[in-house]
Each structure stands twice: as C-alpha cells, then as structure tokens.
Amino acid sequence: MNLPLLRILSEILISGSYLETTSVACRREEEEQAGSEGESSSEVPSQEEVIFFLCFLLLVDEDDFSSFFAANESHKPEFIELKKWLKDRNFEDTNLTPAQFPGTGRGLMTKKSLQEGQMIISLPESCLLTTDTVIRSSLGVYIAKWKPPPSPLLALCTFLVSEKHAGARSVWKPYLDILPKSYTCPVYLEPEVVNLLPEPLKAKAREQRASVQEFFASSRDFFSSLHPLFEEAIDRVFSYSALLWAWCTVNTRAVYLRTRRRDCLSPEPDTCALAPYLDLLNHSPHVQVKAAFNEETGCYEIRTASSCRKHEEVFICYGPHDNHRLLLEYGFVSLRNPHACVYVSREILVRYLPSTDKQMNRKIAILKDHGFMENLTFGWDGPSWRLLTALKLLCLEAEKFTCWTKVLLGEVISDTNEKTSLNIARKMCYYLIEETTAVLQKVSHMKDEKVSLINQLTLVETLRMEELKILKASAETLSSLQTTLT
Numbered sequence: 001m002n003l004p005l006l007r008i009l010s011e012i013l014i015s016g017s018y019l020e021t022t023s024v025a026c027r028r029e030e031e032e033q034a035g036s037e038g039e040s041s042s043e044v045p046s047q048e049e050v051i052f053f054l055c056f057l058l059l060v061d062e063d064d065f066s067s068f069f070a071a072n073e074s075h076k077p078e079f080i081e082l083k084k085w086l087k088d089r090n091f092e093d094t095n096l097t098p099a100q101f102p103g104t105g106r107g108l109m110t111k112k113s114l115q116e117g118q119m120i121i122s123l124p125e126s127c128l129l130t131t132d133t134v135i136r137s138s139l140g141v142y143i144a145k146w147k148p149p150p151s152p153l154l155a156l157c158t159f160l161v162s163e164k165h166a167g168a169r170s171v172w173k174p175y176l177d178i179l180p181k182s183y184t185c186p187v188y189l190e191p192e193v194v195n196l197l198p199e200p201l202k203a204k205a206r207e208q209r210a211s212v213q214e215f216f217a218s219s220r221d222f223f224s225s226l227h228p229l230f231e232e233a234i235d236r237v238f239s240y241s242a243l244l245w246a247w248c249t250v251n252t253r254a255v256y257l258r259t260r261r262r263d264c265l266s267p268e269p270d271t272c273a274l275a276p277y278l279d280l281l282n283h284s285p286h287v288q289v290k291a292a293f294n295e296e297t298g299c300y301e302i303r304t305a306s307s308c309r310k311h312e313e314v315f316i317c318y319g320p321h322d323n324h325r326l327l328l329e330y331g332f333v334s335l336r337n338p339h340a341c342v343y344v345s346r347e348i349l350v351r352y353l354p355s356t357d358k359q360m361n362r363k364i365a366i367l368k369d370h371g372f373m374e375n376l377t378f379g380w381d382g383p384s385w386r387l388l389t390a391l392k393l394l395c396l397e398a399e400k401f402t403c404w405t406k407v408l409l410g411e412v413i414s415d416t417n418e419k420t421s422l423n424i425a426r427k428m429c430y431y432l433i434e435e436t437t438a439v440l441q442k443v444s445h446m447k448d449e450k451v452s453l454i455n456q457l458t459l460v461e462t463l464r465m466e467e468l469k470i471l472k473a474s475a476e477t478l479s480s481l482q483t484t485l486t
C-alpha cells in the first residue's frame, strides 16, 4: 500500500483541495507555449473527477509518486530571468524544466523521454563560474597582490559574497537569485541538533564547523585588503554568515572541473566550478551518468546511462555516498540508499566482549594496525565483512590467538568463533536499535517543543529512521545466519 499517497488522499478529502500534478503543470506550460490562456488549468474539477483521480493515484507506484506530484516552476520570475541569462550565453534547454518534487525538493524534470546515452544537458563554458571568472573580475588584481596566494576555494567564495553584495549590479544576479538562501549541511545545524547525530557523523560535523570557522578567521586579512572595492565596512560584507553561505554553495553545488594552475592562487587543486541551471539536478544513488567538460564542444556535458520517462525528475549521481557523507557534504539524506549503513563505534564494539579476556588489548592493537577499527558497519544485507572479521578476531579463543592472521584473511577458525562473533553482532545490533529508537523519540518531543528547529530535526529524523530500517534488516539477516549455524 502506498502510504504517502494514502496520507495525501486523506488530507485532500479533508481539505477539499487538490494538488497541481505534473500532468496539469505540464499541460499548463504546453498551453502557455501554444499561446492559449490556459483556462482548463483554472477549472475546478467536479467531485467525481476528484474521486476518480484519487482512485487512480492509489494505483500509482511509489517510485512514480514524486514525479506525479511535481509542480512545474518554469513560470516563476527567477527562472524566466535565469533562462534569459542562459540564452544570452548560448544555452537553451530543450530537455528539462525546473520543478518542485515532493520527495526531493527543487530539481529538474524532463520535457520529453530521454534514451540511454542521450545528452541531458550541455552547458557552454561561458555559463560556468570558475576561478578564471574570479581572476578576470575586479577581484583579480587584489588576488594577484595577496601573499600567500589565496586558495581556489577562497577565490570562489570571495567572488560569490562580493557578487551577492552587488545585488542588481551583478551580471550573475539571475544565477545568484536561484541559489538557496541557507543550507542544511551540519555547519548550519544548531549544536543541540548536531548532538542527535550518530557517531562518527557527530564528530565530523564538529570538524566541519571548526574548519569553516578557521577558513573565515584565516581569510579576514585578505578580505580587509579588498576594502577599496566596497563602500560598506568590509566586516559587514564578508561576515561569517556570508562566507558560510558561499562555502556551502560551492560545497553542495560545484561540479568537478580541473582548471589550469595559476601562480596567483595557492597550489591546492583547482577543481570546482559552479554550473548555473545544471546545478539544479538532484542526486539519486540509482542512476548512472557521464559528466565531463568536452574540450571539442567547449561545454560541460552530462549524458544519462539510463533512460528517463517524460515528466520524470532527472537525477545525476553525486557518487556512491552513504547517508552520513550525503548529510555532511550536501545536507540531505537519500531514502533507500543502497550505500547507507550504520557505523559501529569503538565503544559499542567492545561493549559486549568478555572483560576477562587478557588478550583484548593486543587484539585491539592488531585491529588498529590493520585498519580494522574504522568503517565497521551494519548495512541492508547485515553486518559488513569488516565488522564480522573484527568481531571474529576479538572473540578468538585464547588457545587460537596465533591464528589471528588467518582471521584477517577471512578463514574460518572454529565453530565456536563463528557462533560467538555472530552472537555479539546480534547484541550490538539490538543495542543500536534501542539507541536509535530512543533518539527518534527525543527528536519527536523536540519537534513539538522547538518549532523553529523543525527542518533540522526532520533531517536528523530521516537519517535515524533510515538507520533503524537498516538495523532491523541486519537483525533479520543475523538471526537467519545464526539459525544456519545451529
């Protein structure tokens, strides 16, 4: 049963309203393009039509749900302006249109079906924002003068802040206007929300905050050197919040594009480019695309490796990232992500081991030396090979200790060792289920009490709910593995 649809169905029946679906939205766009007044889209449907429509929705597959409820946004003034801006730079899109999707937010929808291998988008170099753009701008001479040379990232962030500050005077205004006003990467989250994240994400979130703060602190003198360019006090233009916004803009939206090294910039790799409009493409772990700059055409091109039906959301894949990485780098969580997993911390790893084991410290040292204390996880298929191997070594009977290399190579040492390690894995899994459930309850209370944090809390809730599903799937796998062994 399609639960999201059932919920919407009941909401619609209660409110008597109905949503503008993709088909309605697209029909309206087609009518507008054909010069019609689009009267049909403003007609109120009869009750029978609504009921027929709702019954039809119940039959819609959950995967089609998002695209079915997409709302076309191409008529919005900011997209009309962006389209004009892109056209002036020789880009006109025939394949895609901006839309809001219920599951993924704003993204791009196909106007026609796309076949495997077909070009999704080909954006000319003139539309790209790279460090070349920055150096050609009025900031260029200041960058060239500054020692030690600013990093490519600092150059891009400075340009974004400066252009945003210029407002209507910036030639990049149509692009800047469609950028999010704020982000949901951990650096934007309140500390009490960060506290609800699982380890090791919590630690990485704190590192991210510290590194952006350090980026700001170490860039202030450079910002001061730009004062002749601004009428306002430089601290007000290049505030922490302005730099944070720019940093997240680059981090969440830039495409990989290697730019030739320049002496006026520090030697860090210069690989980030902002690609207006193309950067409206959302991520799906289930698609494959080919993306690269084509030297022959002078365009940044993306081709799909899978087909896409008309009026569906077009996705690209940002990489085979788990949900911790997606949240850390992009500020979202992907549902049913095949790469998602639950990390096991060192504390949990040793929690269920016999405290009487005299070889425990030696065993932990071996695991550390061989890189087996990191990335121990539960996944959709059960405990990872690395986690089981670490547990098998930790559970090695005293008289079998010398066999530890064989354990690391994946050999079975004894029936007892297999059973004990599975048993501990199961206990750990149940402990994590309890812990996750408790955090979910806490999040639910906080959502009632701290309404201003609702979006941040919902993000953590989504992550924790996905983790709960993974742990439950792992618990099932473990119990069938244990049954096979008995």
Ligand SMILES: C[S@@+](CC[C@H](N)C(=O)[O-])C[C@H]1O[C@@H](n2cnc3c(N)ncnc32)[C@H](O)[C@@H]1O
Pocket: 103, 104, 105, 106, 107, 180, 252, 253, 279, 280, 281, 282, 283, 284, 329, 330, 331, 332, 333, 334
């Ligand atoms: C390159 S932008 C894509 C366009 C973006 N949705 C927008 O409206 O500007 C990357 C950001 O989109 C969002 N995003 C991408 N894929 C998503 C997904 N599958 N589900 C939810 N949000 C997603 C995240 O906020 C991410 O930082």
